[in-house]
Amino acid sequence: MEKGKITARQAMLLIIVAILGDGIFFLPTFVAAQAKTDAWLSFLLGSILGLLLTGIIIKLGLRFPDKTVIQYSEELAGTVVGKLLGIWYIAFFLVTTSYLTREFGEFLTTVVMPETPILIFMIFLSIAYSYAVYGGIEVMGRVAEFLTPIYIFLLIVMMGLSVKDMNLQELTPVMGNGIGPVIKGSIPPFAWTANVSAMLMLIPFINQPEQSKKASYMAVGVVGLLFVVNTMQAIAVLGAQEVARLEFPFFHLAATVRVANFLERIDALIMIVWVTGDFIRACVFYYVGLLGLSQWLKLKDYKPLVLPMSLLLVSLGIVQFDSIMEIHTWGGQGYPFYALSVEAGIPILLLIIAWVRGKSSRV
Amino acid sequence: MFNRIFRKVRDSIKYGTGINVSGGDEHQSQVDSRLDNNLQRLKGIFEGCADVVFREFSLGTEEPVRAALLFVEGLVEMVAINENIMKPLMYEAGHRNPAITNIFKLVKEKALTIGKVNETTNMEEVVEFILSGYAAIFIDGSQQVMLAHVRGGEHRAVEEPSSEVVVRGPREAFTETLHTNISLVRRRLKNPDLKVEMRKVGRRTKTDLAILYIKGIVNEKIIREVKERLNRVDVDGTVASRSLGEIIQDTSWTPFPLITYTERPDKLTAQLLEGRVAIMVDGTPIILTVPVLFMEQLQSSEDYYEGFFPASAIRLLRFMAINIALLLPSLYVAVTTFHQEMLPTPLLISLAGARxxxxxxxxxxxxxxxxxxxxxxxxxxxxPRPAGQAVSIVGALVIGDAAVSAGIVSPAMVIIVSLTGIASFTIPGYSFALALRLLRFPIMFLAATLGLFGIMMGLIFLLIHLVSLRSFGMPYMSPIAPATYGDWKDTFVRFPWWAMVTRPRLIGQKDPVRQARGLQPKPPDKDKGGSGNPGSR
Amino acid sequence: MILLVLVVFFLVLWLELPKLIRQRWWWELAVFAVIWALALVVSVAQIYDLPLPNPTHGLEYIFKPVSHWFEEVLS
Known part of the structure; x- marks a missing residue:
């Protein structure tokens, strides 16, 4: 079905953007609403939880280095439960792709081109990820290898530009309301870093599967660092109240930048970052979902499904929400738990079964 | 039902081999021992070919034996025919050595003063050799035919390259003659590992083809792939290397060249040394090399004839140039249509004034x-060249200026367009520059409808397309994606030559090290008082 | 609008169907058809403002309580 192989580094770059993609833009909003000035601590906690989960995912994945999670879940949990777990996993990735498509359009119509209908942006994104997914994992790996370094470079440049506007007073008091809000706030970042569970589908396509361990830890580590720094900065520049209120705090953070009178509007850079990030994130999610689905249905190839499924996802993306506010409510409250039930629940469950039954495809 | 009809039609339009000598019978393609029969058949084959010369004569032996000489006028060296074939056969064959009774053997061993002589008994082979510049000697009573290599005649001398000009560096370019071209490479690579494999392509044209590679460096998989794809070629004829390239390249659905074409022997030699395979087609000075990578299209052989600082700077300049050639008009359209706020106010005012x-x-x-x-x-x-320059000047200056003063276009647009055009001329790969110029239009359209977002999406589509391309199995975008950082020494910039110890990894992986380490110039060693650098060979 | 949607849908059909039939992948064709039809139903219903089951509401129904419970525990 998929004959291509990627390197561990390409997988790492894919995962980094698959987490950062939209997370860096509006996760701070959800978190600041709960944890106020301690939002960065929540991100720290969330990333640490993410690293722990990475350990579990890699343990499970490397037990079956030549199979995807869809293939070994039946072997571990029996046909019925295995199939159920499989579709639960697949549905999450496909539904999230549909959210991403919608979100992509919402951002662009909100801040860049308000006159253009949202459907145009959604269709363009879906053509782009369909094209990449049609090319297979190798193409996606190479796209990530090309774009991710540029992406991270631009992120760092934009963070660097707003350093001088920081006011560290905004970050106090530290843990003024005890640890409760910090833990509450750490759920969305944890749910996002848990996207590393896409590795469960990618490990068999990495040419040296053992290296996926280091790659995954690196990916989550880099993401955690960028998350924490970005949130600290957003709060220090804009203030916790403002961050919790804004839809896309990172955009406003960058919009405040003024360098030497001529670099006033760096919206274009923001748009590049957003488009690249969301595109690669959608690629990963769509690929994982679609490949999973075709393995779940025992199809010979996933490629015939690429186009009709993207049509379905675009139309679902329109149907599912009425406004951006609704996306935010769902994204901040229910969605992280849904995500964790898949991304943390399934690997933990499968790993326990594998331990108990002593199964492994390793010789 | 339809299939059967289709198959019938297809079979009926299958074309023949071009030369029909045997008339279907196996025995007939053999050379007869009677000269008259042979000549009659050949006259039938070459009926209406005025350039084929039939010369009948008698061997100057004690009892004259009839013989005939066949060649194509213009393909052969007449001096050799006169001095080395006719003269010895008619006069000197008379000094008969009593030990040799066979006349055929006598002629070959004692009379013919030609270096390369083949023998055959096959009539088809005779015809083929005659047509490729050999002289055939028939002797009455012998079933064998001598084919004397007297190829020569008129062709263009080695001249300066016209499409790949360099300021410093060799001035030689390939010509139309295959053997001259091979010798131009052989002179630069005095090594038995340089293999030259000959084959023919084209049912009717029988074009000579040479595959060149260096054994021990070339990736065996690539050479096997090249041969397989050439075996698959079944065409009537090929006149230019490009038409062949289009058949053997990986996919046609791309504007980008997946095979490079060069007319410089020095460049070809360097490419062979990196582990590439060259395909030479007789009759064209443009040599195909495979595999090719995206980044190579931005490299000129000039880069290696200039110091590495200027060469690297020029390479970086070319990167700017391709971005300008591809994006500048689109950016202008996008910014003036959708994103005026991005420009600094004074610039915006002057642009708006111009528009x-x-x-x-x-x-x-x-x-x-x-x-x-x-x-x-x-x-x-x-x-023609003088008129061409006049057109460019009239077009660029007169039309541009008139259009601006008539108020049809803004002066800014003229600047943008000429800058784009000039930038596209800096790209060394000619077909690559064409591809970029072509892609400029769809991106411009996206920019006009969706602004910067459109450009961004256009670039993403372009990137996906590029990374999915392969040239003879090599990923087109390597060494960027998939990244092999070791090869970046000769990608965006050019490292000094002593730092390029290894060949490009994916292509020359069989023998990765190409020179000794530590060749960089150093001050003389004080203790020993020597003057040279220790690593030099 | 509806015309445009139909054009897109039949374009997809035209791109993928011949390959599937040529290779005789009947099971793949069945899955393809189901997804294609589902997508068509959803988009046509969307255009004519017909009521549609919303998967997100289902998920909300399950996970909102979890979220509330979690907040109460930590408050």
Whole structure:
């Protein structure tokens, strides 16, 4: 079905953007609403939880280095439960792709081109990820290898530009309301870093599967660092109240930048970052979902499904929400738990079964 | 039902081999021992070919034996025919050595003063050799035919390259003759590992083809792939290397060249040393090399004839140039149509002032000007050289200036278009520059409809397309994606030559090290008082 | 609008169907058809403002309580 192989580094770059993609833009909003000035601590906690989960995912994945999670879940949990777990996993990735498509359009119509209908942006994104997914994992790996370094470079440049506007007073008091809000706030970042569970589908396509361990830890580590720094900065520049209120705090953070009178509007850079990030994130999610689905249905190839499924996802993306506010409510409250039930629940469950039954495809 | 009809039609239009000698019978393709029979058959085959010369004569032996000489006028060296074939056969064959009774053997061993002589008894082979510049000698009573290599005649001398010009560096270019071209490479690579495999392609043209590679460096998989694809070629004829390239390249659905073409022996030698395979086609000075990578299209052989600082700077300049050639008009359209706020106010005011009174939207303006420019460029190439320059000058100066003063286009647009055009001329790969110029238009369209977002999406599509391309199995975008950082020494910049210890990894992985380490110049060693550098060979 | 949607849908059909039939992948064709039809139903219903089951509401129904419970525990 998929004959291509990627390197561990390409997988790492894919995962980094698959987490950062939209997370860096509006996760701070959800978190600041709960944890106020301690939002960065929540991100720290969330990333640490993410690293722990990475350990579990890699343990499970490397037990079956030549199979995807869809293939070994039946072997571990029996046909019925295995199939159920499989579709639960697949549905999450496909539904999230549909959210991403919608979100992509919402951002662009909100801040860049308000006159253009949202459907145009959604269709363009879906053509782009369909094209990449049609090319297979190798193409996606190479796209990530090309774009991710540029992406991270631009992120760092934009963070660097707003350093001088920081006011560290905004970050106090530290843990003024005890640890409760910090833990509450750490759920969305944890749910996002848990996207590393896409590795469960990618490990068999990495040419040296053992290296996926280091790659995954690196990916989550880099993401955690960028998350924490970005949130600290957003709060220090804009203030916790403002961050919790804004839809896309990172955009406003960058919009405040003024360098030497001529670099006033760096919206274009923001748009590049957003488009690249969301595109690669959608690629990963769509690929994982679609490949999973075709393995779940025992199809010979996933490629015939690429186009009709993207049509379905675009139309679902329109149907599912009425406004951006609704996306935010769902994204901040229910969605992280849904995500964790898949991304943390399934690997933990499968790993326990594998331990108990002593199964492994390793010789 | 339909299938059967289709198959019938297809079978009926299958074409023949071009030369029909045997008439279907196996025995008939053998050379007869009677000269008259042979000549009659050959006259039948070459009926209406005025350039084929039949010369009948008698061998100057004690009892005369009839013989005949066949060759194509213009393909052979007449001096050799007269001095080395006719003269010895008619006069000197008389000094008969009593030990040799066989006349055929006598002629071959004692009379013919030609270095390379083949023998055959097959009539088809005889015809083929005659047509490729050999002289065939028939002797009455012998079933064998001598084929004397007297190839020569008129062709172009080795001249300066016309499409890949360098300031410093060798001035030789390939010519139309295959053997001259091979010798140009062989002179630079005095190594038995340089293999030259000959084959023929084209049912009717029987074009000679040579595959060149260096054994021990070349990746065996690539050479096998090249041979397989050449075996698959079943065409009537091939006149230019490009038409062959289009059949053997990985996919046609791309504007980018997946095979490079060069006319410089020095460049070809360097490519062979990196582990590439060259395909030479007789009759064209343009040599195909595979596999090719995206980044190579931006490298000129000039880069290696210049110091590494200037060469690297020029390479970086070319990167700017391709970005300008691909994106500048689109950026202009996008910014003036959708994102005016991105420009600093003074610039915006002057741009708006320049665009005042222009009746068209920026996109139409850009499209019209870009197409005009392309027409001028094409006209300049097709016309004879002096007229071509006149057209460019008239077009660029007069039309541009008139259009601006008539208020049809804005002066800014003229600047943009000429900058784009000039930038596209800095790209060394000619077909690659064409591809970029072509892609400029769809991106311009996206920019006009969706602004910067459109450009961004266009670039993403382009990137996905590029990374999914392969050239003879090698990923086209390597060494960027998939990244092999070791090869970056000769990608964006050019490292000094002593730092390029290894060959490009994916292509030359069989023998990765190409020179000794530590060749960089150093001050003389004080203790020993020596003067040379220790690593030099 | 509806015309445009139909054009897109039949374009997809035209791109993928011949390959599937040529290779005789009947099971793949069945899955393809189901997804294609589902997508068509959803988009046509969307255009004519017909009521549609919303998967997100289902998920909300399950996970909102979890979220509330979690907040109460930590408050």
């Amino acid at each position: 005042e009174g222009v009746p068209f939207p920026a996109f139409v303006e850009a499209l019209v000007m870009e197409i005009t420019f392309e027409i001028l460029r094409e006209a300049g190439i097709r016309l």
